[in-house]
Amino acid sequence: MNRKTIIAAALALAIGGSSLAFAQDSAHPAHEGPSVSIPADQIKFFATGVKAEKGELQAGPAYGDLQHGRHGTFIHMPAGFVSAVHTHTEDYFGVVIKGVGANQLPGGKIIPLKPGSYWFQKGEEAHVTQCLSKEDCLFFIVQPGKFDYVPVK
Incomplete structure (x- = not known):
């Protein structure tokens, strides 16, 4: 050689x-753990404590545990829900499954996100997330660490 x-x-x-x-x-x-297949009607949603005038966000785990670390989670957001301006410690990635959502900086341009649309939210950056449609929204988020919701004063 x-x-x-x-x-x-x-x-x-x-x-x-x-x-x-x-x-x-x-x-x-x-590897993240065992392989799983969960039919949509068997996703078990629970209240997150994140509330707005139109209701409360519900979370349905797919893998991991949003309260303790890396996870993939379904987020059910009521129609017309508009979050308070808030941050999350960790970055996260979101995909719209149902409804029309939006995720933007406070006062920023609202870009309607139809099913199949994607967004990335940088950790520790103030933003607003909302469900623009008349039907409830369903998002899927993936986050490398635990989920938190920190309102901005």
Whole structure:
């Protein structure tokens, strides 16, 4: 083997080995847990305590535990619900499943998000989330840490 081949092979082993070590690191588990399949009518929703004039947000766990760490959770938001200006410690990703929602900075442009639409919310950034439709909204959020809701004074 020539010198370039040996260097390339060593580099490939180093990169491959470091990514394998990352995947197996206990702080970064390679898997979230067991595989699951949950029919929509079997998602168990519970009250979150986050309320507005139009009602209260309900959460339905898909994986993980939103109260303690990494999770994927269905959020049921009543029609016409408008949150207070608030933040979350962690970033999160949201997808609209039902209804028309919006997520924007306070006083920012409201962009209607129909089913299949996506948004990303940066952690610790003030924002408002709402259900614009006459029907209730259903969102799916994924968050790398526990869910919190911190009203902005």
